[in-house]
Amino acid sequence: MSETIGQRILLKISGEALMGQGDFGIDPQVIARVAADIRDLVEIGIQVGLVIGGGNIFRGEGLAKAGVDRVSGDHMGMLATVMNSLAMQDALQKIGVKARAMSAIKMEQVCDFYVQRQAVAHLEAGEVVILAAGTGNPYFTTDSAASLRAIEIGAQMMIKATKVDGIYSADPMKDPDAEFYPRLSYDRALAEGLKVMDATAIVLCRDNSMPLRVMNINNEGALLRLMRGEDIGSLVESGD
Numbered sequence: 729m730s731e732t733i734g735q736r737i738l739l740k741i742s743g744e745a746l747m748g749q750g751d752f753g754i755d756p757q758v759i760a761r762v763a764a765d766i767r768d769l770v771e772i773g774i775q776v777g778l779v780i781g782g783g784n785i786f787r788g789e790g791l792a793k794a795g796v797d798r799v800s801g802d803h804m805g806m807l808a809t810v811m812n813s814l815a816m817q818d819a820l821q822k823i824g825v826k827a828r829a830m831s832a833i834k835m836e837q838v839c840d841f842y843v844q845r846q847a848v849a850h851l852e853a854g855e856v857v858i859l860a861a862g863t864g865n866p867y868f869t870t871d872s873a874a875s876l877r878a879i880e881i882g883a884q885m886m887i888k889a890t891k892v893d894g895i896y897s898a899d900p901m902k903d904p905d906a907e908f909y910p911r912l913s914y915d916r917a918l919a920e921g922l923k924v925m926d927a928t929a930i931v932l933c934r935d936n937s938m939p940l941r942v943m944n945i946n947n948e949g950a951l952l953r954l955m956r957g958e959d960i961g962s963l964v965e966s967g968d
Contacts, residue, residue, distance in 0.1 A: 736774070736777070736884055737769075738874060739886075742890055743781035743782045743808065745890060763820045763825070765950075767820070767823055767824070770825055778859065780812040784808075786805050806860075807861070810831055813829040816829075826853075827856040832860070832862060832863055832873075847877075869928070875925070875928075875929040886941070888940065891945070893947075894943060894962030895962035896909065912964055918934075933964070939963065939964070941962070941964075942964070943961030943962075947960075
């Protein structure tokens with residue numbers, strides 16, 4: 729493991745990243761490419777925990793704003809993450825990677841129920857563990873779920889894979905003058921209200937000294953280069 733920067737990681741992928749150029753659902757080519765990038769990590773001995781959002785299928789918060797009960801909407805959003813997790817499990821298994829979806833909501837006929845000790849045992853056995861259904865509770869985002877699971881499984885780093893190259897002072901898609909931040913502290917991210925993750929997720933990382941890397945999932949091979957020590961994306965950690 730001397731050539732890599734961490735033996736166990738938690739990779740958070742937004743549901744939107746799986747859409748490709750579409751407006752909804754999963755692009756088979758995108759999920760196949762992401763699965764291949766994850767396989768590259770497994771082949772060099774990296775243990776990978778994976779959390780996938782559900783925004784490509786459903787957003788409970790948006791429906792709540794339209795008047796639907798927030799708890800019901802969030803539960804529907806959790807089910808969307810299970811759908812994405814099953815799709816990723818299938819994509820990984822098709823290329824020879826052992827993968828196991830574990831849900832925070834019991835659904836025995838669909839996937840395993842998440843138990844921390846069992847998840848760690850599967851990681852140690854070389855399986856990619858896909859952690860679905862958020863925390864199982866409404867009002868918590870998949871970012872917060874990813875931070876929590878990263879801490880629970882003892883990851884050395886949490887990686888948030890998005891559609892942008894890292895953290896900026898503003899949305900680089902809308903503001904060409906947005907400043908790129910290669911390094912910053914948790915407290916600065918919170919104080920400046922940067923759209924890294926929601927505040928709960930950042931505080932969880934800060935209070936448990938969990939380094940957070942934000943990078944572009946669309947750059948093929950970037951995950952492997954990152955784990956071999958290349959400085960990719962933005963790093964959030966303790967300090968100024």
